[in-house]
Each structure stands twice: as C-alpha cells, then as structure tokens.
Amino acid sequence: MALPGGRELIKDMAGFVQERHERMREIKRGGKKIIGYFCSYTPEELILAAGMHPVRIMADLPDPAGPVDAHLQNFACAFARSCLDQLVRDRLDYLDGIIFPCTCDSLRAVSEIIRANKKEGFFYHFLNMPLRVEGDPQFVFYRRELELLYNALAGFAGRPPGLESLKGAVALADANRELLIRIWDFRKASGPALTGEECLGIVNAAVCMDREELRERLEKIRNALAGGIGDEKDTGRARLMVIGSVIDNPALIRIIESAGALVVGDDLCTGARYFSVPVNMADGEDPLDALARRYLGRIPCPTKHPVDRRLDHINRVIDDFKIQGAVVVLQKFCEPHAFDYPALRDMITGRGIPVLLLEIEPGRLAEGQLSTRVEAFVEMLGGGR
Numbered sequence: 001m002a003l004p005g006g007r008e009l010i011k012d013m014a015g016f017v018q019e020r021h022e023r024m025r026e027i028k029r030g031g032k033k034i035i036g037y038f039c040s041y042t043p044e045e046l047i048l049a050a051g052m053h054p055v056r057i058m059a060d061l062p063d064p065a066g067p068v069d070a071h072l073q074n075f076a077c078a079f080a081r082s083c084l085d086q087l088v089r090d091r092l093d094y095l096d097g098i099i100f101p102c103t104c105d106s107l108r109a110v111s112e113i114i115r116a117n118k119k120e121g122f123f124y125h126f127l128n129m130p131l132r133v134e135g136d137p138q139f140v141f142y143r144r145e146l147e148l149l150y151n152a153l154a155g156f157a158g159r160p161p162g163l164e165s166l167k168g169a170v171a172l173a174d175a176n177r178e179l180l181i182r183i184w185d186f187r188k189a190s191g192p193a194l195t196g197e198e199c200l201g202i203v204n205a206a207v208c209m210d211r212e213e214l215r216e217r218l219e220k221i222r223n224a225l226a227g228g229i230g231d232e233k234d235t236g237r238a239r240l241m242v243i244g245s246v247i248d249n250p251a252l253i254r255i256i257e258s259a260g261a262l263v264v265g266d267d268l269c270t271g272a273r274y275f276s277v278p279v280n281m282a283d284g285e286d287p288l289d290a291l292a293r294r295y296l297g298r299i300p301c302p303t304k305h306p307v308d309r310r311l312d313h314i315n316r317v318i319d320d321f322k323i324q325g326a327v328v329v330l331q332k333f334c335e336p337h338a339f340d341y342p343a344l345r346d347m348i349t350g351r352g353i354p355v356l357l358l359e360i361e362p363g364r365l366a367e368g369q370l371s372t373r374v375e376a377f378v379e380m381l382g383g384g385r
Contacts, residue, residue, distance in 0.1 A: 006224025009217055010194070013209075014201030014250065020055070020208045024094040027053050027210065033096040033157060038083065038110075040207075040274040041101040041129060041301075043146060043291050048169035048211060049162070050153035056207035056270075057083050057092065058248035071113045077106035078332040078361040079246055084110045088117075097123025097156060099149070102131070103303045104336050123156045125149055133296045133304050143292040150288070166287040170279050172211050177275040179218035180206065184272065186225045187264040188321055193225055196242065196263025197253040203270055204248055238381040239322055241265040243314070243344070244329035245301065245337055251365055252358075256327060259374040261381075265321040267314050273299045276313070302340035311347060318353060325354045325381045327374070332361040354380065 016023060028034055033052040037044070040056075047054040059082035068085040086092050087110075100111035111126055118124050128145045130138040154161040180203065187194060202221070206214055238261040246269050247253070253263055266272050277298040281290040299313045300306075317323060326348050330337055345355045356377040358370060 006221060006227075009221055009224070010198050010202065013205035013217065014198070016209055017058075017201060017204045017248075020058075021091065021094070023208070024053075024055055028094045028096075034094055035097045035099060035123065035153070036092060036095045037099045037101070038107055039101050039103050040269050041103060041295060042099050042127065043149070043295055044207075044211075045166070045169040045173045045279075045287075045291060046146065046150045046153055047099075048172060049150065049166040050157040051159055051165070052096070052153065052157055053210065054207075055095075057086070057098075058204070059083050059086075059246070072106075072109065075333055076109065077104070077334050079334070080104075080106035080110050084113065087114060095122075097125075099125050099127060101127040102129040103301070104334075106333075106335075123153075125152055130296070131304055132306070133300055134306065139292055139296060142296055143288055146288050146291055163287065167281070170281055170287055170290065172215065174278045174280065176206065176211060176215050176218060177278045179215065179222055180275040181278075182222050183218065183225060184276075193228070195253075195257055196240075196266075197250045197257060199263075199266075200247060200250050200253050200270070203274060204250075207270075207274065237262045238378050239264050239324045241267070241314075241317055241321065241323045241326045242271075242329060243267045243326055245269045245331055245334060247271075247329060249365065251367070252329065252360060252370070255365070255367060255370050256374050259371065259378045261325075261374070261378045263327075265317040265323055267299070267310065267317065269301060272313070272317075273301060302336040307340075314344075314348070315351075318348070318351065323353060325356065325377065327356045327358060327377075330357060330359045332359055 024034055034055055035047045035052050036055050036057045038057050042054070044054040059079050067088045068081050071088070072081050072084060098114060100107060100114075102108070115124055115126070127149055128141075130142055132138060150161050150166070183194070183202065184199070187199070206218075240256065240261045240263050242253070242256070242263050243266070248270060256263060277294060279290050279294040281287060297309075300310050328341060328344065330341065341357065345357070348355050354377070356373065358373065
C-alpha cells in the first residue's frame, strides 16, 4: 500500500527550492552559520563537520543583467553571471561565507571578484583541486587541500576540528546519497512513478535543506515508492537522458516532458554527479583520505580529465534506463561543456541514440522555441503527446 503523503512530500521539496532564500534565513535565525558553494565538487561533509549549514548557490534571477556588468563581460558564462549578480545585489544576505572549488574559468573569475570585495568577517576559501583526477601525487595534494579547508572552517565556526564530527558528517552525507541512489533506481522500471521534473526538485532541495531533515524526507519518499505511489508516468512516452552542467529551473524539464517524453536518466551536476558515488569509508580509514578518494573518484565533469568514468556512466545509464534519446543542455557561453559536446554527441549517436542540443540561459527560457524543438525530437523517436 502506498505511503500517505509521498507525493505531497515530493511537491513540498520542490517548493522548498522556490522558497530557499527565506528558508535559509530561518536556519540562520536559529543560530547556525551558512556556507554557500557553487559546485558539487565542494565537500559538504567538511561544512557539516564544522557545525555549519551547506547550501548550493543557484541561478534564479529573471534577468542577470545589472550591477554584474561592472565585473563580468556579457559573454561570460550565463550561470556565473547570474550567481554573481545575486551576490553583488546582496540577495544572499544570509551567507556567512563561501567556498569555490577549482572548476571552470568563469567561476574562478567570480571567486576572485568575491575575494576582492568580501566584507570583513565573511568566510572565503578557494579549494585547489587537480584537473587530472587520477594518480598518487594528485591524491596527496588534494588530501592536503581538504585538511586546510577543514581547519579553516572549524576555526571560523569557533570549534576545534574533530575526527568524530567528521566521521558523523561523512555518514550523514553517505546516507542521503544512498537514498537518492535508491530513488533514482526506481526510474529503471517500465512505469516509474516519478517524473524527471520531480527528481530535479528532490535533488535541488537536497543541496539546500537541513541534511538530517533531508534524510527523513528521502526515507519517506523511498518507502512511498517501494509501496507504489501510483500514477505511473511513462505509458508510451519516449525515455530520455538529460546531460549538462547545472539545471536549477524545473521549467526546462517540464517543457521536455510536456512534449510526450519522460526524463529517466541524467548526467548532471545537479543530478547523478552529485550523489552517485558514496564515500563508503572503510573501518579505521582516515576521513580525509576517504573524502579525497571519493571526490577524485566520482563521476567527473568536463572540467576534469580523464573522461573515462563519465563516458562509462553515460553508457551505463543508456543501458540500465533503456534510453531512447539524449538531450544535451548547454548553459550559454559554458566553454567546458561546449568543447565536450562534439565527442560526446559522436559517442552517443554511435550507439544509435539520437541527440538534441539545447542552449539555455538562466531565467530566460524561450519556452515556445524549446517546446517546438523538443516536440519534433520526441516525434522523431516515435513518441509525442
């Protein structure tokens, strides 16, 4: 029997994302410091272990133009511009600090702008990370960088860095990852109960809300899915995979699924790349060693190499989730993903899977144009409304 409230919980998590600014202010009023970050390469376990609340910064302004133009040219990454705009407008006034992992040039530029203009007492840290994520020297270097970050966070929080706190934070983050993996696995079935839009809402909430509360909610959603929350979604609909960097606007997935498709798999920074590789810390293993192993060994994004693990992940999703078509979502002026696209397209089409490229800009979805292109793509696959 279905668990009552399963669908309501999923809707509420999507609502949490829309209301996240006020929700963060509530957490801050409760006495907790809030540390923002931009990328899933940020080890949120270190923030949790220091007794603070991690929140991922998303692009949600309807128009990123404005004071940001004094800092970044208009052909810079649209996502980076939109996030910086929120910072310079002080819309993220609840943040006590911010962490920038080494990823792309655009976010590196945002990092330097924030470092040069941050207020006194505001925590700032740039997390150096190897761009090549294999090899012993890379591990030694990155492990040391994690230790520096953890010591800095603990000092800012006014508490000594502790081994038990770190172990507890790793266990909590891993529990949430395992639950997200189980929830995603329900999409392998021929009639999954979740849409891609609902899954995006879940994972976007996962990087914002209190992680203990998150675990409770994810457990209820998993139990509801196991019991069958009904309302099967994909009768006769094309099964798609979405590939890209950050998708924090559910309207895009809604447009794709309204065309008669169902998004059942992904390779997204706000999707499987965030949670699909747990830490799985061995008994007696140093937590910082385990974290370095996990973050270097997770599914890489186009800013890291070699790309083998990422291509293996995409091929595995195509097989396990019975993918019929792939939609590659490119943030406007995102150079790493743009350079990555030709080889990625050739690999996927080489397997007989059609690929559609969509270029988007935060807050400026051309819904009519996107709908027309997606509808034509889905019709080509033999689906449609």
